[in-house]
Amino acid sequence: MRIIVLGFGNVAQPFVKILCEREKELSGNFGLKPRVVAVVDRGGAIVSSSGLNFTRILEAKKLGKSVAADTKLGRPRTTGMEIIEEVEADVVVEATPTNIVDGEPGLSFIKAALKKKRNVIATNKGPLAIALPSLMELARYNGVCLRFSGTVGGGTPLLDLGKKCLLGDKIQSIKGILNGTTNYILARMTEARVQMDDALKEAQAAGYAEADPTYDVKGIDSACKLVILANWLMDRRITIKDVNISGITEVTLNEIVKAEEEKAAIKLIASINGGEASVSPRLLPKNHPLCVGGTLNAVTFTTEFAGEITLVGHGAGGVQTAGAVLRDLIDIKRELSL
Amino acid sequence: MKIVMKFGGTSIADGKRIEQVIDIVHENIRGKNKVILVISALAGVTDNIITAIGKALSGDQEAITRIIEKLKLDHHRLAKEVVKDEVVLDAVLLELNELVEEFKRVIFSVSYLREVTPRSRDNLLSFGEKLSASIICAALKADALKVKWLSGGEAGIVTDDHFGAARPLMNITNQQVKERIGNLLDEGIIPVVTGFIAYTQNDVTTTLGRSGSDYSATILGAALDVNEVWIWKDVDGLMTADPKIEPLAQTIQRISYSEAMEMAYFGATVMHPKALEPVAEKNIPVRVKNAFNLKKPGTLVMEEKLVKLGDAVKSVAMIKDVALITVSGAGMVGTPGVAARVFSILSENHVNILMISQGSSEANISFIVSRESSDRTVNTLEIALLGGDTVKDIISENDVCVVAAVGAGMKGIPGVAARVFKAVADVGVNVRMIAQGSSELNISFVVQEEDSVKAVRALHREFRLDKSEIT
Numbered sequence: 063m064r065i066i067v068l069g070f071g072n073v074a075q076p077f078v079k080i081l082c083e084r085e086k087e088l089s090g091n092f093g094l095k096p097r098v099v100a101v102v103d104r105g106g107a108i109v110s111s112s113g114l115n116f117t118r119i120l121e122a123k124k125l126g127k128s129v130a131a132d133t134k135l136g137r138p139r140t141t142g143m144e145i146i147e148e149v150e151a152d153v154v155v156e157a158t159p160t161n162i163v164d165g166e167p168g169l170s171f172i173k174a175a176l177k178k179k180r181n182v183i184a185t186n187k188g189p190l191a192i193a194l195p196s197l198m199e200l201a202r203y204n205g206v207c208l209r210f211s212g213t214v215g216g217g218t219p220l221l222d223l224g225k226k227c228l229l230g231d232k233i234q235s236i237k238g239i240l241n242g243t244t245n246y247i248l249a250r251m252t253e254a255r256v257q258m259d260d261a262l263k264e265a266q267a268a269g270y271a272e273a274d275p276t277y278d279v280k281g282i283d284s285a286c287k288l289v290i291l292a293n294w295l296m297d298r299r300i301t302i303k304d305v306n307i308s309g310i311t312e313v314t315l316n317e318i319v320k321a322e323e324e325k326a327a328i329k330l331i332a333s334i335n336g337g338e339a340s341v342s343p344r345l346l347p348k349n350h351p352l353c354v355g356g357t358l359n360a361v362t363f364t365t366e367f368a369g370e371i372t373l374v375g376h377g378a379g380g381v382q383t384a385g386a387v388l389r390d391l392i393d394i395k396r397e398l399s400l
Numbered sequence: 401m402k403i404v405m406k407f408g409g410t411s412i413a414d415g416k417r418i419e420q421v422i423d424i425v426h427e428n429i430r431g432k433n434k435v436i437l438v439i440s441a442l443a444g445v446t447d448n449i450i451t452a453i454g455k456a457l458s459g460d461q462e463a464i465t466r467i468i469e470k471l472k473l474d475h476h477r478l479a480k481e482v483v484k485d486e487v488v489l490d491a492v493l494l495e496l497n498e499l500v501e502e503f504k505r506v507i508f509s510v511s512y513l514r515e516v517t518p519r520s521r522d523n524l525l526s527f528g529e530k531l532s533a534s535i536i537c538a539a540l541k542a543d544a545l546k547v548k549w550l551s552g553g554e555a556g557i558v559t560d561d562h563f564g565a566a567r568p569l570m571n572i573t574n575q576q577v578k579e580r581i582g583n584l585l586d587e588g589i590i591p592v593v594t595g596f597i598a599y600t601q602n603d604v605t606t607t608l609g610r611s612g613s614d615y616s617a618t619i620l621g622a623a624l625d626v627n628e629v630w631i632w633k634d635v636d637g638l639m640t641a642d643p644k645i646e647p648l649a650q651t652i653q654r655i656s657y658s659e660a661m662e663m664a665y666f667g668a669t670v671m672h673p674k675a676l677e678p679v680a681e682k683n684i685p686v687r688v689k690n691a692f693n694l695k696k697p698g699t700l701v702m703e704e705k706l707v708k709l710g711d712a713v714k715s716v717a718m719i720k721d722v723a724l725i726t727v728s729g730a731g732m733v734g735t736p737g738v739a740a741r742v743f744s745i746l747s748e749n750h751v752n753i754l755m756i757s758q759g760s761s762e763a764n765i766s767f768i769v770s771r772e773s774s775d776r777t778v779n780t781l782e783i784a785l786l787g788g789d790t791v792k793d794i795i796s797e798n799d800v801c802v803v804a805a806v807g808a809g810m811k812g813i814p815g816v817a818a819r820v821f822k823a824v825a826d827v828g829v830n831v832r833m834i835a836q837g838s839s840e841l842n843i844s845f846v847v848q849e850e851d852s853v854k855a856v857r858a859l860h861r862e863f864r865l866d867k868s869e870i871t
């Protein structure tokens with residue numbers, strides 16, 4: 063299977079490493095022979111129709127060079143759009159940085175790939191939050207798969223559980239903690255009685271928060287994930303504009319202490335039921351199943367037959383997300399050999 | 401005698417060549433022959449048009465303008481060189497200008513829309529032949545001959561609307577060509593017909609695909625029941641082997657239609673197999689002659705019973721740039737339908753298979769595809785077949801070649817295969833895969849690329865092709 067990888071950072075690099083390390087197993091167990099035929103970063107692209115060998119490329123990337131710096135196969139300044147147009151492939155993995163304003167460059171990449179009848183695996187939430195209903199329609203219309211397991215819950219198979227294990231049942235509402243960074247900050251404020259700024263610095267020092275934590279603390283990251291869950295699991299054709307968002311920036315240490323005295327905690331909860339979709343800090347009793355600590359994520363699905371199901375697991379890091387991309391890839395291979 | 405003569409692009413490339421065309425025509429007329437000329441585009445012109453279409457698709461109008469200017473200049477220059485009569489020259493220059501203007505209008509509309517349909521593509525491609533036919537016609541006219549040039553469609557060739565590779569509707573074509581070209585011949589006018597192009601039933605321009613001008617010539621020949629079709633090329637004729645591989649290769653004097661088609665399949669000939677169909681049906685001989693060496697007799701392609709069979713093998717061909725793909729898995733034994741699955745996947749993906757062989761253990765299937773499609777083929781098969789219990793591995797080897805011995809003489813004669821493989825084994829070449837078509841006109845096999853030249857020469861020697869009759 064020929065794969066184009068757009069963006070070559072914390073997600074895409076472990077992904078290609080996994081492909082190399084698991085070559086035997088992927089072919090033996092799943093009949094999957096992945097060949098990465100092109101990789102694109104900000105500096106350009108590297109292309110080989112028979113499949114790239116990554117030892118050298120990863121070394122160069124470590125030294126801060128672009129993949130395009132390769133003297134033989136590199137193509138400086140070639141853009142993702144050009145590669146999608148020119149290089150024959152079965153799957154495009156989109157892993158460029160999230161942008162919630164206009165979704166670019168990911169949105170254009172995904173659209174172009176779908177129109178070109180390429181299956182797409184996205185790890186980038188931006189384009190999905192802005193345009194998931196259109197993208198799903200575009201994929202269906204072109205007869206290809208659009209998968210994005212890595213965007214919600216990372217290693218925890220939230221999307222698959224809802225879609226595959228509850229066949230025939232109906233999810234009526236979804237409620238949960240979808241962002242590990244803010245959960246960590248709120249938990250530290252509770253445990254150590256520190257101000258939010260300090261808790262945030264701790265999170266950054268521990269590698270749980272980005273240098274720019276805006277999307278996390280403003281609740282945007284959670285809202286993006288809620289949009290994805292709602293579309294995929296509940297057939298609710300919403301985008302991020304339809305979500306009422308307030309983040310944790312207004313939460314004070316005082317409020318947290320007060321909650322604690324009432325055997326409760328403040329959590330950033332994303333929820334959608336029959337009516338509105340929202341992200342906001344809410345008070346939960348300490349013994350509530352969603353009341354998890356640390357960087358954990360937790361989601362409760364309320365379904366017609368099975369009632370409430372709560373899934374608790376770690377949110378994403380690069381490796382977990384790479385693993386989710388691999389899950390999607392195997393899924394697509396199965397679809398294609400039907 | 402009535403003869404259709406087709407001149408390829410290199411045979412009319414410059415003033416000297418065209419004078420030779422005029423001489424050939426005069427000579428035939430003195431000999432009381434009736435000739436119909438079929439003309440290709442000048443060498444390189446069709447490629448230039450294709451380039452221009454590419455530029456039009458990217459909207460590069462400056463580049464288009466440059467190509468158009470060059471097109472005009474080249475044809476003007478040639479016309480001035482060969483048309484030796486002021487009045488005729490003025491007329492033809494005007495005609496060339498009009499054709500170029502028309503071309504310009506079509507290509508610019510492509511560049512505005514940035515879209516070329518197979519139909520507009522055929523329309524654009526047709527200009528190369530129209531321009532050259534116009535010049536040849538004028539040159540003959542200036543030399544006091546009665547001539548008229550027509551496009552293939554005007555001459556009466558009607559095809560289906562499979563633009564880019566149209567097939568003639570032979571019955572309508574026969575009738576129309578007989579009328580239109582027949583009338584001209586009756587009036588003593590020499591028809592000059594553009595090769596390569598034709599019309600649909602609604603007079604929309606189509607093209608006949610690869611070797612299209614040869615095809616035009618044989619279609620006209622069949623329709624007019626001519627005595628012979630002459631194809632003027634820049635080679636001596638069909639050879640016993642590619643002279644670049646085997647310097648001792650000889651020109652084959654006579655060969656049957658089916659042998660020539662078989663050779664064409666193995667890339668060895670100067671004519672496309674489908675171009676031989678119309679004449680083969682009517683047993684009209686085709687003479688392939690060298691326009692650069694008139695003394696050479698060329699090759700006569702004709703009915704089998706008139707061809708001397710000679711030794712079993714008449715020619716040794718080689719297809720380079722192929723890949724050997726092997727699909728294997730122990731689970732394939734006794735599982736019905738694996739081969740069918742493989743080949744239906746390949747045909748769905750438009751992969752052309754040159755050779756197939758299946759081991760009798762059924763645990764693998766091997767086949768040959770063009771090297772350029774091998775990556776894509778392997779990938780497609782991997783996605784479709786791996787992951788189940790039957791197929792375990794799909795590998796491709798890119799360093800192989802197909803070698804084929806072709807000849808009608810091997811039909812029903814035992815021991816030819818044994819001679820072929822002994823000769824190859826004697827020079828230490830290992831054979832990877834073998835196939836014999838049911839027509840028994842060829843034995844073909846796969847060898848490592850590095851062994852291919854050795855294998856060709858061994859066969860050439862074994863069947864004494866270096867000594868085949870030459871006069």
Ligand SMILES: NC(=O)c1ccc[n+]([C@@H]2O[C@H](COP(=O)([O-])OP(=O)(O)OC[C@H]3O[C@@H](n4cnc5c(N)ncnc54)[C@H](OP(=O)(O)O)[C@@H]3O)[C@@H](O)[C@H]2O)c1
Pocket residue numbers: 068069070071072073074102103104105128142156157158159160167185186187188212213378379380381383
């Ligand atoms: N990391 C995680 O834990 C995680 C988890 C879930 C989802 N995600 C999402 O997955 C995506 C990738 O994450 P990441 O951590 O791998 O990000 P990252 O480390 O910042 O890597 C981003 C990559 O995209 C490339 N890039 C930026 N602009 C580009 C453009 N215009 N064209 C082509 N390539 C471009 C960058 O090129 P240079 O190398 O030249 O800078 C870099 O290789 C993001 O959308 C992220 O939100 C990440």
